[in-house]
Amino acid sequence: MRARAGDHTLGRRVRTPAELDGWLGELAPAERAEPVTYVIDPAGALRLAPRRSEHVACVGGAAVPAAGEIGFARQADGWWAVREVSNQSTGYCPDLDCWPAVATALDRVGLPRPDGFTHACVFRRCPACAQVNLVKDDDLTGAVCDSALPGEWNLDAGRW
Template structure:
């Protein structure tokens, strides 16, 4: 995966005639190390066309979300031991508007589980690190990224706009990345809390984030894209903690059942035994006729609102044009 250029075409409303226009957004590298993005719009009905923007900078949130949901996140990992952390910090800070603390957080992610973002962003950071003698590689992430599709009023916060730094936006859920972090988190919970499932998301970096059951998933994720979301319950076993139940029940993100590998990877990283699949899988589909979101029950792929046929493939937030 080189990640030199990525783009996506989406259907949007034409501001001139009210018809359906095509918005094309992209991100690319020039000279092997300069990160650029652009966006343009054209309407086949009225002929209106314009270049929305182009800049040598991190892409804005809407552009990053379009690319991440269309192409899935990429992952940047070190290819060997980090012998010069100072060089890596300098590469991560560079001429970007990052504080030393932000750069350290990025470095911690890079050393631990890798950075995550668009393939172009990861290629950019790989080039910056290589200039400082730090070897890293860009690989596939953990599957599809899901953006929030629930009621806007349930998320009054906002993301950080995207720094191009691999999912650095801070989620509101408690991040749990290691066995020690999980043990500390469980120790702080009351018995009544542990008796019921918790809200969870898997962020773009592959980390499990936990919040009380009645928390909104979008709040748990801090408004960011996720690799999966749902509810998860734990129990004590003779050998310690393990996952008792886990589902993809999230009407805010409506993740597909195929998001399970991202959950399994996060749990394995913590060292938590798990059932091997969603114990309560939920099949979400959007009706192509009335656009309402459905939960498919007993493999009956028909809209409960208008009785139209539902597709077999996940389509809740498919925005990219062929």
């Protein structure tokens, strides 16, 4: 059964390759072709929701160790493998050090996966204006006020 907007937690917990196959089978072909929203919930489980879902809603507002987008590709044996995975979540702004939580959750499900993020996002909060920034091209300059951004991750949204 697909989650509805009134549900406390919108994300579907995926424990096995068969559960992933069933969930992906509920999506339209165009939705299956693009990455979907994921979070690793407080218990370390993988939760999925359609791409245009908010990460925070996917897990009912709980603090999480990792969140982002994930895409799957069907393998020759008919099962799914992780094609791409990122930490792209402006709701949680996870640092790159969240990869081990993602890898552990994917391994627990039994999904073949890459050795790291295929698209890594770097987030920093500007100490001058408090805006969250997605760092591009290693430029640690705040997009709103041109102040210097810290070299180290400085957001606490969603961390344990």
